[in-house]
Amino acid sequence: MVKILAPISSLEATRGAIAAGADEIYCGVKIPGIIYTGLSTRPDWCSLQSYDELERVVNYAHRYGVKTIVTTEFPFMADLIEKELKNFVGSVVERDVDAIIATDLGIILMLRHMGLHTPIYASTYLASMNYEAVDLLKKLGVKRVMVERHLRLDEIREIVERNKDVEIEVFVHGPGCSNINVSCHGCGTVIHKITEKTTKDEILSLCRNRYEVYKAEHGEMIKVADAPILDALSWCSLCQLPDLVETGVTGLKIVGRECDQKYQEEVVRIYKELVNLLEAGEIEPYHKKLESLRSHEQIVFACQQRRCYYSNLFNVPYRVKPGM
């Protein structure tokens, strides 16, 4: 059975996600001692605000047999932050979380060294794009790998087939980066009023803005376009669900810890319902349901702009040409 992994950012959201059918929930927790730097892909307001809140979330989820997975959040490891991260890991493990998502090779090594029994999951920040990368992570004791968003279905299928003894997870819905997560240093950055045109705490992403595009011709810079040239954001994979389920992936993960609770619940409900239909072999009802969803407020934008996960890599929105 393929699992639906729901993002949560509070106890209230946990209740909603579990009621909507989430099989597992994942979250961040604010790390004491580390000031939010703008380096993480998520602002700290979409993490649980304390270990006490985490404890309440875990207890609630466990009552319904739902696993709680915590992400280490910090996108790189250095000795500068080792002490805080070790304290953080110790604190979340004490709260009986079911797995820890490691966002950097150094964090995996640190977790191994700590000798924890809590399973280690590899984040998309490990940029696992091929079965050999997954194999190496497996040798490091990683139990589950979130593969990179920029894959095709046939590539995911091969990764699953060649790594039967590790769980493979994929993103299915919500803002799916235009760029490869770990290689991107211009996404999800929250900066306090960096220019006159931006406001406090605005999330700046290189890929979501328009650019004046220039090329050099005869020693002069000629403007050839004004376009959101870096926008290749994907959003939805409802149409790919039958193929995704068939690949044998363990989990379908929904992005959106920064989104409101209504989104967090509704998207989980939609995916759970469709996966249930597919797993029951009810293909026709699946297609009927899919058609009825195209105008749903959480789907319509993705559908109109063809922001599909796992499609042709060049078949994405804003196929602009110079001069447009």
Place this chain on the structure above:
Amino acid sequence: MRIAVQTENFKLLEEASTSSCDVIRFGPEFCEHNLPNQETLEKAYSIVTGESKEFTFVAPRLSNSGIERVRKLLTLLDEKGHVSVVFNDLGTLNILSNYKNLRPRLGRLMVRIPARSPWTEKIAQEGLVAVRRYPRVDQLISGGFFVKRWYEKLFSYTSLNYAPTIEFYKSHGVRDIEIDWIPRLFARFVPLRRQGLSVSVHLNHFPVTMTRKCHTARFLGEESPEECSRPCLKEAFVLRSYILDVELFLLGNAVFSYVPPSPEDFKRLRKANVAEVILTMNPITNIERAEKIDSFIMSLNA
């Protein structure tokens, strides 16, 4: 300090081979679709070693099919003897252990560098603003550093400033690592040398982001990666955003930022005991002739 020249274009490799550089690095850093076939790699190896220069092969992030292509290329190189291979993917590192003659070099895409953010200097300055705006966070934070100091320090670190990470790579035979030209990182190179690593620095442009959904190809209306006409080998674009306050360079599937090198920075680089600097021949740097490489080497020595 050795001078290496990087290119993924065979014609430019031929040109570079007539320059006075020490090493020629061949292969794509960012796009697997630009990987050479075995015949081209064989020729490239012969030209470079025929000029008594060292040959290094560069591999980008790879998909499953990319791994299979690289596996064949590595088999070919392994038969040549000791060749360095730059890996930018954990999968490539995983298969490199099967080749006894190949020396793995840690590519820069494997190194997490917060200072690649185009807003690094602004974020560092923001430390003080944060103190003023949020009185509760202006306390001393762990380690006893003030907020601004914390920001400044953090942005001079990379994911290589962690001993277990270094030990892991060393246990896989890595002795050479590559980092970008970002002057605020230079001071952190010294501990890496002490840990027995040889540091190479990519000059000029450093990658801010990269994608598989190639921004250039989509912009120019290419249909699919397999049928791509490889415009990245011919032209680059400048991207300007007033709102984000950035000027960036788009080449193929990667976006770059630029920090102009100063003579003082070169002095600091020398002090940091850097083993090698890497000069890239591509449409951004506009270095296409051996004379340009030689004139750069002369200016560096001066």
